[in-house]
Amino acid sequence: MKSHRLSVCRIDRRRAIGALVLSLAPVLATAAPAAPPAFPDKGRPIRIILGLAAGGASDAQARFVASKLGDVLQTPVIVENRPGASFILATEEVIRSAPDGYTIMYAPSSVVAQNPQTLAQVRYDPFKDLTPISLGARGPLVLTVHVSVPAKTVQELIAYIKANPGKLSYASFGTGTSSHIYGEAFARKAGLDVVHVPYKGGSDAAKDFLAGRVQYYFDAAPNAITNTATGKVRMLAVAAPRRSPMLPDLPTMTEQGVSGVDMPSWLAFYGPAHMPAPVVARLNAALAQVLAMPATRDFFRQGAYEAEASTPQQLDELTRSTYQQWGGIIRELGLTRQQ
Incomplete structure (x- = not known):
């Protein structure tokens, strides 16, 4: 009888443990971290x-x-x-x-x-x-000028601006952007009296620049090359620590006597x-x-x-x-x- 009772107790205990495990299964499944979905989900843009x-x-x-x-x-x-x-x-x-x-x-x-x-x-x-x-x-920014400005070097541009104080303006592709700070640095270091005209991007600035409404522009190199190809713009200098391998004949600002306008x-x-x-x-x-x-x-x-x-x-x-x-x-x- 005693042995029979022990067997029954063991069976009851196993059933109780089994029931407990089954009752906890939903909780354990919820608590288990889901595997992260594969990235990217094909078809999702x-x-x-x-x-x-x-x-x-x-x-x-x-x-x-x-x-x-x-x-x-x-x-x-x-x-x-x-x-x-x-x-x-x-x-x-x-x-x-x-x-x-x-x-x-x-x-x-x-x-x-x-x-x-x-x-x-x-x-x-x-x-x-x-x-x-x-x-x-x-890639560097490039100092470009409209062909209406009689300058083929940085020093000639400086001389022309100083001879016409307050009459020339430079474009940028937004206030606070690199093209603006380059323009401000150039103006301060060369002692120039010019007007800053900010735009919403390179393409907007290019329209007025090519039309001659603004006279010079520190532009991204690809835009500078494209604009120069129109015959309405010329490149004067690379605003970078060294010459660009793609524009080896274009000197830097520092080489032309204006240091400090050479950030990467x-x-x-x-x-x-x-x-x-x-x-x-x-x-x-x-x-x-x-x-x-x-x-x-x-x-x-x-x-x-x-x-x-x-x-x-x-x-x-x-x-x-x-x-x-x-x-x-x-x-x-x-x-x-x-x-």
């Missing part, structure tokens, strides 16, 4: 936000990369233009987006290195609100903060593959830019060092945060 109007050099680069990136990732990649407010509108669109990898941006260094230090309306922190993904390209210029891919590391890694690897393609390199070189990828960590370091460099020249010029 990835957006590349660009804070410039369609038709400029950066737009062409973004669209070229988008077409190749779509092939690599086997999902549509589209470019959305959100021009205005010196790239602030585009940047805020990215920051507000879900950090899932389906919204990224292609941005010039001014977005992370200059705007936060020159524009009062900037409400984002480039180090807290954005995720570095990969460098995209390096680049473009890169960023996403919103808190992107999952596997998503960042997938995008980084795909961009590295696209930027290494001979077709991509040839396309960028046509505009005097070098396609160049990086790791996210390298881009983070470049962002921080460029921020510090531009901060130095902004403080040197005494520029205040503008409304």
Whole structure:
């Protein structure tokens, strides 16, 4: 009898444990972390936000990369233009987006290195609100003048402006952008009395520049080359630490007697903060593959830019060092945060 009772107790205990396990199964299933979905979801489009109007050099680069990136990732990649407010509108669109990898941006260094230090309306922190993904390209800005200006060197331009104080104006592709700060640095260092005319992007500035409504312009190299081909513009100097391999005969500003207007210029891919590391890694690897393609390199070189990828960590370091460099020249010029 005693043995029989023990057997019954063991059976009852096993049944109780089994019932407990079954009752906890839904809870355990809920608590278990779900496996992250594969990125990208084939067929779901990835957006590349660009804070410039369609038709400029950066737009062409973004669209070229988008077409190749779509092939690599086997999902549509589209470019959305959100021009205005010196790239602030585009940047805020990215920051507000879900950090899932389906919204990224292609941005010039001014977005992370200059705007936060020159524009009062900037409400984002480039180090807290954005995720570095990969460098995209390096390329200089070029000082260009309308052919109505009788100057073929930087010193001749300086002499002409000084002979006509307050009568000449220079374009930029937005207040606080690199083209604006280059123009301001040039004016301050050479003692020039000129007027700054900001635009919503390179294509808008080019219209007035080619028409002669503004007389000179620190423009992205691809735009400068294109505009020069019209016969209405001439290039005077490269605003970079050294001559461009694609424009070897064009001297730098420093070579022509104006130092301090020689900051590096680049473009890169960023996403919103808190992107999952596997998503960042997938995008980084795909961009590295696209930027290494001979077709991509040839396309960028046509505009005097070098396609160049990086790791996210390298881009983070470049962002921080460029921020510090531009901060130095902004403080040197005494520029205040503008409304």
